Amino acid sequence: MSIEGDAHEDRSAAGADDAAMAALRELPGARMLVFDRELRFILSAGRPLEQGTAGEALACGEGAFIGDAFPRSLWKLIEPLCRSAIDGETRSREIWSADDSRSLMVDVGPLRVDGPTGQAGRASGRAAVACGVAVIVDVTARRAADGPARHSDDHFEQVFERAPIGTGLMDLDGRWTLVNRALCEITGYTREELIGRGFAEITHEDDVGSDVEQYAQLLAGAIPAFQVEKRYVSAAGETLSAILSISLVRDGEWAPVHFIAQLQDISERKRLEEHLRHLADHDPLTGLRNRRLFEHDLRLQVARCQRYGEQAAVMVVDLDEFKAINDEHGHKVGDDTLRAIATALARRLRETDVVARLGGDEFAVLLPHADEQGATQVADGLTRVIAACSVDVGDVVVHPSGSVGVAMIGERTVSAEQALVDADRAMYAAKRARAAAAVV
Numbered sequence: 449m450s451i452e453g454d455a456h457e458d459r460s461a462a463g464a465d466d467a468a469m470a471a472l473r474e475l476p477g478a479r480m481l482v483f484d485r486e487l488r489f490i491l492s493a494g495r496p497l498e499q500g501t502a503g504e505a506l507a508c509g510e511g512a513f514i515g516d517a518f519p520r521s522l523w524k525l526i527e528p529l530c531r532s533a534i535d536g537e538t539r540s541r542e543i544w545s546a547d548d549s550r551s552l553m554v555d556v557g558p559l560r561v562d563g564p565t566g567q568a569g570r571a572s573g574r575a576a577v578a579c580g581v582a583v584i585v586d587v588t589a590r591r592a593a594d595g596p597a598r599h600s601d602d603h604f605e606q607v608f609e610r611a612p613i614g615t616g617l618m619d620l621d622g623r624w625t626l627v628n629r630a631l632c633e634i635t636g637y638t639r640e641e642l643i644g645r646g647f648a649e650i651t652h653e654d655d656v657g658s659d660v661e662q663y664a665q666l667l668a669g670a671i672p673a674f675q676v677e678k679r680y681v682s683a684a685g686e687t688l689s690a691i692l693s694i695s696l697v698r699d700g701e702w703a704p705v706h707f708i709a710q711l712q713d714i715s716e717r718k719r720l721e722e723h724l725r726h727l728a729d730h731d732p733l734t735g736l737r738n739r740r741l742f743e744h745d746l747r748l749q750v751a752r753c754q755r756y757g758e759q760a761a762v763m764v765v766d767l768d769e770f771k772a773i774n775d776e777h778g779h780k781v782g783d784d785t786l787r788a789i790a791t792a793l794a795r796r797l798r799e800t801d802v803v804a805r806l807g808g809d810e811f812a813v814l815l816p817h818a819d820e821q822g823a824t825q826v827a828d829g830l831t832r833v834i835a836a837c838s839v840d841v842g843d844v845v846v847h848p849s850g851s852v853g854v855a856m857i858g859e860r861t862v863s864a865e866q867a868l869v870d871a872d873r874a875m876y877a878a879k880r881a882r883a884a885a886a887v888v
Contacts (some may be wrong), residue, residue, distance in 0.1 A: 453591055455836040478586075480581065481582040482579055482581050483514045483579060485514060485580075487527075488513055488514065489513075490579055495659065495796065514530065521545060522550075526552075529554055529556045533580030538556070538558070538714075539555075539557070539691075540556070540712050541553075541554055542637075543706070547782055549588070551587050551588045552584055552587065552588075554582060554583075555585075556581065557581055558577040559580075575760065581720070583716075583717050584707060585619055587612050587867055609632060610629070611705075613630055613712050614628065614630040614633070614690075615627075615628045615630065615708070616628065616631050616642070616711075617706050617709075619706055621646070622646050623646050623647070624642045624643055624647065625643065625706065627639055635650055635680065635682055636683030639648055650680050650681055651680055652678070659674070659692075660692070667696065667704055669702075672695065673694060674694055675691060677691055688715045689714050689715045690711045690713050691712045691714055692709065693710040693712075694710075699761050733787065734787055736804050737802065738804060738805065738806075739807060739812075740804075742802065742806065743865075746816045746867065746868065749814060753857045753858050754859055758817065758827075759817065759818060759856070760815060760856075761815040761818045761820075761826075761854055762814050762855050762857060762867050763814075763815070763830070763852055763853060764810065764853045764871040764875040765851070766876075767834070767848055767849070768849045768851060769849075770785070770848070773846055781846060785848055786809065787833055788838075790803075790805065790811070792834065792837050793834075796829060796830060797813065801814065801816070802816075812868070812871075813826075823854050823856065827852040831851075834848055835851040851875050853877065854874055855867050855870035
């Protein structure tokens with residue numbers, strides 16, 4: 449790949465990052481912070497909070513310690529939440545400053561990017577925590593409307609109704625007996641529609657019963673409360689993600705009376721996590737997997753072949769004379785060519801096959817359950833598919849060509865890295881053969 453191609457790819461990635469940042473800045477009244485395991489900033493975006501609530505006058509730049517962006521009194525309360533996120537926990541809490549002048553709703557959770565790594569990851573089957581995400585909303589104005597209600601039990605109903613988190617009481621059969629306005633707004637149901645309805649009725653079918661064990665422990669007195677992340681179905685039929693917190697009220701004789709449920713909608717945060725995950729795993733120009741994700745998939749395939757005797761193939765696809773297309777027609781035509789080829793490759797392959805852009809004008813393909821004859825046929829087909837691509841540049845039509853190298857994967861394959869090197873060498877051999885044939 450040429451230096452010009454590298455620079456242009458960087459500009460494309462930067463453009464995607466700028467678009468993502470623009471989307472993050474549209475978060476209504478919220479500040480989103482992404483931080484690494486050392487609690488240092490990776491990203492800070494969204495609506496600025498009022499100066500003094502999250503230290504807007506202080507540095508929030510990449511690599512800066514996140515604690516320096518908060519007044520010390522608030523950071524003492526926020527730090528345990530952030531460290532919980534790095535440990536894989538999802539937590540939310542309303543935090544007041546020492547003088548009761550500021551109130552922040554802090555919602556934190558882990559961001560998992562890679563596949564399961566390490567002994568703990570393999571044992572649980574869950575992806576490793578790459579970083580933490582915090583969404584902070586200044587709710588001072590909203591809570592100020594409660595006046596003395598925060599300090600007075602006489603105003604319980606007013607506080608309950610105005611609470612920013614969806615809250616309700618349930619009987620021991622799981623039916624709503626009391627709900628507040630926020631719960632109605634989250635679910636889309638009216639108060640009348642929720643009262644008497646079972647909580648399970650608005651829970652996503654795949655998540656019904658996922659917390660049965662926690663309820664049993666709560667009723668038995670083994671735990672005082674529990675918190676889980678679940679999906680629910682709104683009145684409009686849309687799926688939403690929320691953090692559910694459940695506690696139990698008992699009478700003077702320790703008999704269970706009713707449950708207190710709090711529901712906090714985190715759908716927007718989940719969408720942001722997915723967007724960040726996509727940016728980390730996919731090529732911004734073509735939408736295909738990037739090298740990092742492809743190499744992860746390749747390592748898994750090599751491990752299956754070594755352990756279970758599966759057969760597979762890996763291919764490296766390189767465009768011929770792509771630099772000439774960029775030099776003669778400009779980088780926009782080069783980008784259009786790469787997108788057209790990416791689409792053509794994806795359409796030619798099976799749903800179980802994996803295609804990625806390694807960088808520049810180089811692509812890679814992984815064929816699970818493929819023998820040598822089948823892999824050779826696919827390689828020939830991809831060569832024809834590339835040649836059939838055309839990009840209209842106005843006065844002429846660009847017809848690219850490409851060379852494909854194949855390496856088989858089996859029980860004796862040493863590593864994913866070696867398989868990719870073998871495919872790369874085969875690609876260059878095919879390129880030399882094509883050039884020699886053209887001379888003749």
